[in-house]
Amino acid sequence: MGKYIIILVTSMDEARQPLSRKLPIPSSQINPYRMIILIRLVVLGFFFHYRIMHPVNDAYGMWLVSVICEIWFAVSWILDQFPKWFPIDRETYLDRLSLRYEKEGQPSHLSPVDIFVSTVDPLKEPPLVTANTVLSILAVDYPVDKVSCYVSDDGAAMLTFEALSETSEFARKWVPFCKKFNIEPRAPEWYFAQKIDYLKHKVLASFVKERRAMKREYEEFKVRINALVAKAQKVPEEGWTMQDGTPWPGNNVRDHPGMIQVFLGQSGGHDTDGNELPRLVYVSREKRLGFNHHKKAGAMNALVRVSAVLTNAPYMLNLDCDHYINNGKALREAMCFMMDPLIGKRVCYVQFPQRFDGIDKNDRYANRNTVFFDINMKGLDGIQGPIYVGTGCVFRRQALYGYDAPKTKKSPTRTCNCWPNWCYCGCCCTGRKNKKSIDRPNSEIKKKNRMKGDTAPACALEGIEEGIEGFEVENLGLLSERKLEKKFGQSPVFVASTLLEDGGTLKIASPASLLREAIHVISCGYEDKTEWGKEVGWIYGSVTEDILTGFKMHCHGWRSIYCIPARPAFKGSAPINLSDRLHQVLRWALGSVEIFLSRHCPLWYGYRGGLKWLERFSYINATVYPLTSIPLLAYCTLPAVCLLTGKFITPELSNVASLWFLSLFICIFATSILEMRWSGGLLKVLAGADTNFTVTSKAGDDEDFSELYAFKWTTLLIPPTTLLIINLIGVVAGISNAINNGYESWGPLFGKLFFAFWVIVHLHPFLKGLLGRQNRTPTIIIVWSILLASIFSLLWVRIDPFLAKSDGPLLEECGLDCN
Secondary structure, three states: OHHHHHHHHHHHHHHOOOOEEEEOOOHHHHHHHHHHHHHHHHHHHHHHHHHHHHHOHHHHHHHHHHHHHHHHHHHHHHHHHHEEEOOOOEEEEEHHHHHHHHHOOOOOOOEEEEEEEEOOOOOOOOOHHHHHHHHHHHOOOOHHHHHEEEEEEOOOHHHHHHHHHHHHHHHHHHHHHHHOOOOOOOHHHHHHOOOOOOOOOOOOOOHHHHHHHHHHHHHHHHHHHHHHHHHHHOOOOOOOOOOOOOOOOOOOOOOOEEEEEEEOOOOOOOOOOOEEOEEEEEEOOOOOOOOOOOOHHHHHHHHHHHHHOOOOEEEEEEOOOOOEOOOOOOHHHHHHHHHOEEEEEEHHEEEEEEEEEEEOOOOOOOOOOOHHHHHHHHHOOOOOOOOOOOOOOOHHHHOOOOOOOOOOOOOOOOOOOOOOOOOOHHHHHOOOOOOOOOOOOOOHHOOOHHOOOOOEEEOOOOOOOOOOOOOOOOOOOOHHHHHHHHHHHOOOHHHHOOOOOOOOOOOOHHHHHHHHHHHHHHOOOOOOOOOOOOOOOOOOOOOOOHHHHHHHHHHOOOEEEEEEOOOEEEEEOOOOOHHHHHHHHHHHHHHHHHHHHOOOOOOOOOOOOOOOOHHHHEEEEHHHHHHHHHHHHOOOOOOOHHHOOOOOOOOOOOOOHHHHHHHHHHHHHHHHHHHHHOOHHHHHHHHHHOOOOOOOHHHHHHHHOOOOOOOOOOOOHHHHHHHHHHHHHHHHHHHHHHHHOOHHHHHHHHHHHHHHHHHHOOOOHHHHHHHHHOOOOHHHHHHHHHHHHHHHHHHHHOOOOHHHHHOOOOOOOOOOOOO
């Protein structure tokens, strides 16, 4: 008997072992950082006391503008800084995950995952890029029967459809090659482009031969894809026709029926070795004139419903079409959190950092977003979790349905010593009854609503398509059938799937009936008078639907997880030039302003929910940061005005005032350095580990990034270009004025020059992008720019329009006492 108890205890302990753990930042790194933040707050207090109590009377306007701007910057810094007070790292145990859910000789018990890929215009989003993303998904290191890939073609392009058909055929060869030799990454374009020793760690003698053959196969695949792209450049007058001669349903992009095509999964979904392949489904939702389709958010919600009808995996991964799986174990990394026995039930999503290819070693456009992804997101993970950034995120399906997070259950208190600690003592807890809360979360609907011995829901609703009529309708708990349909729409199959916390589909339903239901849930009028886009799925109302969707989940009490594997989970394509980068930032800023002006503004929304205060600070900062551009523009103009007018925003500084100014600058630098230190970024920068450095000629580097250095004009270049020019002119004018007026003019000039150089240094990356290729900048342009700036500044000093003019003789004091 004792042996059985020991075995029971051991199995229970294994089941309760965590699959991940927190790694707090060492106190030797985080405590100095916290101390410098507090010191900086004190210094800011004294700084603003001095600034407000010592106005500059002869430059009152400039002084007032500068003080207002500085107060805004301080508030913005506080909103950004305090959510980083409790940063953490995390570690996963992939070996425990495999031991627990993939026992030898038994089917895998890992949870299924539906993967979403979204694309719109194949001429702007090359089909070859999308194909590589899909191939990396189909070859992921995860049980094939647990993976389904859904590609949303929101442009209804026949090019995308045909490219996906070619991709499904090439996958039959590519997937077994990846799994046989365990290659990384599993996107062929990036795998074959690697400049590494591909024989490293490959012990099979056949690897070289098969790799060469596979590379030839991929080159032929690229030729076929590029031929489709070339063919699509000129649209026939009568529109596109399919191979059977029928017109392509999506010829009118704005008015077409819904389309679903299962390329792999039901029959014939096997590779060249006879092994099963993951499911691959093409989806193009219905579009009709007069309907608001809500762009990407609407397309993602259509994928949620289609996948729920066809596969209904409890977890979903969404990727942009240019973000491929760079780490074959990425899904396993996410499952270590989602399936963790301690924290998993309260996790709404696992967000991975965005990493990019095609970035030059200097990262002139800041595409890596190091501060955000390596510092801010780690700080948020220590509070309630990172914000959702639009791609590379694994969701819990139930959280997207607008359900509240399950409440943490406390274990019963043991009041007697009749049983050991690990055993539940019934005699101590008899008479205790758990009170049913009227407002319990919908996600806590118990498994009693399922049919015994089957994954089909016991609460399948009346009126389901053929093959489903025999089901009885059981008690739906707190939600009636009418309320469910009002929330999720008029689809009994989909509504039934929403009650299955662990996923699963109607086994007795035929594939044909499920496809008909899937077409129904992507109709353009399905969401009318429902809560889609309001409380369910991706939330509408902003072009940055990602921030809004994650915010709503956190308001429901869920927490999110930030996962940073040693090998980046996903990689994408960064903006290739300065113009594209500026337009990307503008789109994010406009989306944030939309949220700020909506009912979902974090300043007043969700106070009765589960959103923590520091998490709210981060969302407030994410929505108000675009407004900082207004005071920033004004503040960066002040140095040039000071140099051109001879005025300054501060009076002559005393020794004490100089101390506060100096202390503030030291705190600013110290905060940045200590942030980089605890985040691990400082060592990478010092060692060059994060710069993708390779010993190549400069000419070769320019050829690799020729598009990155390309200059494309846009009106967004006007404000920073203007600031840069007027500050450079101000510097030349100030120095010329000091030379003209003698030695005494240099003292007051240094403060103004420091102010101007502070702005110029921050605009230096923009200047590099503006100049284009580093070794291709025309020398004549630089010479003429310097010459014209010098001439302008000398004329300014000579004319001096800010000096009061007098018609009488110029009188000067002789210095003699005539009395």
